Amino acid sequence: MTPWLAYLLRTGRTELVRELLENSRVRWFDTHEAAEIIAALGEEDLLRLWGDVHRSVADLLSPNERTDDDLATAYAALRDVPRAQRDRALGDLTLQAAAHGNVSAVLSLLPKLQDPHRHALSALRIITTGTDIEVW
Structure with a gap:
């Protein structure tokens, strides 16, 4: 799934990535490789969202x-x-x-x-x- 993530971000489809992270029952971008791609492409907000989705506030x-x-x-x-x-x-x-x-x-x-x-x-x-x- 990470090549698809890179494609979406490079083609400017950040809102679709945001929707998939926030609203999907399927966890599309579970791996840390996804976080590395998001960070490498400079998407700070999406990286924070990825961190929020993959860690619960109660654990913190x-x-x-x-x-x-x-x-x-x-x-x-x-x-x-x-x-x-x-x-x-x-x-x-x-x-x-x-x-x-x-x-x-x-x-x-x-x-x-x-x-x-x-x-x-x-x-x-x-x-x-x-x-x-x-x-x-």
Whole structure:
């Protein structure tokens, strides 16, 4: 379905793509490749809509307890990781927390990173759009 998506967007049929994303019972553009195509063609609004359709607001606002336990276990396991490798593992954990919509965990982990700005932007994109793709 992604070649069809690219064709629709390149030929200016963004309203049809919007309708398919919003109103269709069939999820036409489920893959992350679809989000990459939408981002590559500079359709910010459609990318936000894609993120809204593929993530529920409830997941963003209240991460489940199992996810919290998994994140806590992963954070505890970081004590065994050598200091030189810890920053990368901590960055990965920060992005994983963002993918689960756990904003408080992201905010707690960011100050512990050597380069929090890079991870903060990625986490923000993941939380708001569901994917870490720069849209410019």
